[in-house]
Amino acid sequence: MCGIVGYVGKNAAVQVLIDGLKRLEYRGYDSAGLAILDKGVFSVLKKTGRVVNVEKLARKSKSPGTIGISHTRWATHGGVTDNNAHPHISSDGKIALVHNGVIENFLPLKHFLEGHGFTFSSETDTEVLSNLIAYHYKTLGGYNGNRVIESVRQSLMQVEGTYGIAVLCTDYPDQIIGARKSSPLILGVGQGEYILASDVTAFALRTQNVVFLRDDEIVCINRDEFSITTMEDNRVHASIETVDWAPDAVELGDYKHFMEKEIFEQPQSIENAMRGRFSQDSSTSHFGGLTLTPQELRHIDRILFCGCGSAWHSCLVAEHLIERFARIPVEVEYASEFRYRNAPLDKHTLVFIVSQSGETLDSLAALQESKRKGYPTLAITNVVGSTIARESDGGIYQRSGPEIGVASTKAFTAQLTILSMLALYLGRLRDMSYEDGIRFVEALKMLPQQVAQILNQAEYIQAIAHKYAHHRDFLFLGRQSLFPIALEGALKLKEVSYIHAEGYPAAEMKHGPIALISPECPSVFLATQKSIIKKTLSNIQEVKARGGPVIAVTTEECHFPKNLADDLIVIPHCHEALKPVLATVPLQLFAYYTSLARNCDVDKPRNLAKSVTVE
Ligand code: F6R
Numbered sequence: 201m202c203g204i205v206g207y208v209g210k211n212a213a214v215q216v217l218i219d220g221l222k223r224l225e226y227r228g229y230d231s232a233g234l235a236i237l238d239k240g241v242f243s244v245l246k247k248t249g250r251v252v253n254v255e256k257l258a259r260k261s262k263s264p265g266t267i268g269i270s271h272t273r274w275a276t277h278g279g280v281t282d283n284n285a286h287p288h289i290s291s292d293g294k295i296a297l298v299h300n301g302v303i304e305n306f307l308p309l310k311h312f313l314e315g316h317g318f319t320f321s322s323e324t325d326t327e328v329l330s331n332l333i334a335y336h337y338k339t340l341g342g343y344n345g346n347r348v349i350e351s352v353r354q355s356l357m358q359v360e361g362t363y364g365i366a367v368l369c370t371d372y373p374d375q376i377i378g379a380r381k382s383s384p385l386i387l388g389v390g391q392g393e394y395i396l397a398s399d400v401t402a403f404a405l406r407t408q409n410v411v412f413l414r415d416d417e418i419v420c421i422n423r424d425e426f427s428i429t430t431m432e433d434n435r436v437h438a439s440i441e442t443v444d445w446a447p448d449a450v451e452l453g454d455y456k457h458f459m460e461k462e463i464f465e466q467p468q469s470i471e472n473a474m475r476g477r478f479s480q481d482s483s484t485s486h487f488g489g490l491t492l493t494p495q496e497l498r499h500i501d502r503i504l505f506c507g508c509g510s511a512w513h514s515c516l517v518a519e520h521l522i523e524r525f526a527r528i529p530v531e532v533e534y535a536s537e538f539r540y541r542n543a544p545l546d547k548h549t550l551v552f553i554v555s556q557s558g559e560t561l562d563s564l565a566a567l568q569e570s571k572r573k574g575y576p577t578l579a580i581t582n583v584v585g586s587t588i589a590r591e592s593d594g595g596i597y598q599r600s601g602p603e604i605g606v607a608s609t610k611a612f613t614a615q616l617t618i619l620s621m622l623a624l625y626l627g628r629l630r631d632m633s634y635e636d637g638i639r640f641v642e643a644l645k646m647l648p649q650q651v652a653q654i655l656n657q658a659e660y661i662q663a664i665a666h667k668y669a670h671h672r673d674f675l676f677l678g679r680q681s682l683f684p685i686a687l688e689g690a691l692k693l694k695e696v697s698y699i700h701a702e703g704y705p706a707a708e709m710k711h712g713p714i715a716l717i718s719p720e721c722p723s724v725f726l727a728t729q730k731s732i733i734k735k736t737l738s739n740i741q742e743v744k745a746r747g748g749p750v751i752a753v754t755t756e757e758c759h760f761p762k763n764l765a766d767d768l769i770v771i772p773h774c775h776e777a778l779k780p781v782l783a784t785v786p787l788q789l790f791a792y793y794t795s796l797a798r799n800c801d802v803d804k805p806r807n808l809a810k811s812v813t814v815e
Pocket of ligand 1: 511555811
């Protein structure tokens, strides 16, 4: 939620800030703004709507300044107005601030600051922080050290909530101060320039050398160097790491949208998730980052998976696979529920947090709660160096590359692939036979080409999407490990096309949702499991009998009766446990093309943001 960029270097800051914001727009896109500090004076541009609106203003202003901060907003406190857009300048004009997060105690602080003569022109919690920094800056009059750093430090000690911030001060024309707590902030170390940003993608084309800042650290950057201190003013010796994302991974290339690009990248991203992770005899998998030994894993009695949104759906699939292969009881919780539920957990429980971004606040809080209780807590994340990746006891990277489309696609299928491999690994530590292991590895290795086969049907699926795009309600129905995929298909459709869609276990339909069935409410059936195909076909008959249109996804070995469905999508035959991966792909294409048919903004759907760093 919200993206911030700060730049100091030799180039005009405006273009670097705008380019960075465009890459961070997936984090929020209600409004955007920037402040350039030139000759001790701020020039501030803000506008509601997309970054491009600020870019238009910037073209007219042509500021030559080489230091500045910027922000793309996902509104929390205060409506979507120019005034509420960041940066926020303190009422004495000294401090400019951009902020990602929420200042929970902003009201008492606001009253305090009003009592000291500070005034407010927005409804945001952020303006309170910029005035608070200005207040401390003023009271630190004769301070010997760096007065801005100290005033930021004193302000942050008073603040409750979360923040990733970048701060400018008119008296320090060459420096930006950054700090973070539970919101991401990364320092890019370029050639004669430094960039602060919420995410590596903001500066991936300028540098791949990064410092991942930690909570409660304050960074000061100027044209020549950077320094990091803790809230207790202790010096931090930071290491500069190199991220191995290809710079063009953040470009659209020949695609029209990131969602399209990321759907079509799946043969590669699934391959990447598996690469180097099979045993030499191809009978099991292994993961370098799992910090528990096979002996320790054998003593695990229960696994708890936590995640949000699509990541939660991948956890539901994992429940089926791990229980089936390893016979270990699995529970799945929404991260947002787990953190407050105080669930009694078995002594030998292992906790997994699944999060593409590694920054989702609820998932991070679930991780912290699990660690506080002393459970070994591992993570499956995509973003290297993300907070969840760093705070967990170990884990598995997805290697999906940057996912920029707000609706998760390639990261979700990579999660499914890794969780299937995890089920294999745990299964082989227990009762799964060598032969079954070999068979499953063979099936996993087929996935990239099978996904490519489904992608070849894109035009066909586009035609189906066009046919149904005018409908207002959809049901998605699947059973067992395909039920989470029904949930995922419904989520994808509602996210990017604003059509109301619900996912249900197919047999549950008769307990209520069947009341919705009519010619106006199509059902998407996942009819891919041979063992229960007859049951699924009966459910389809029930829908057809009530005039409901049916789109079915099936496999050849299910021998789906001709003409039963109005539209049929056939996916390749694969191992039963891998059907969730393959069945996801046509649903992603269906959602993508429906969104296009309805002229929706597919990469930036309304009200959403990719990385949800507020509660
Ligand atoms: C859906 C989607 C979201 C995310 C959720 C968790 O398309 O993208 O539901 O899956 O916000 O995000 P991560 O995985 O980054 O924790």
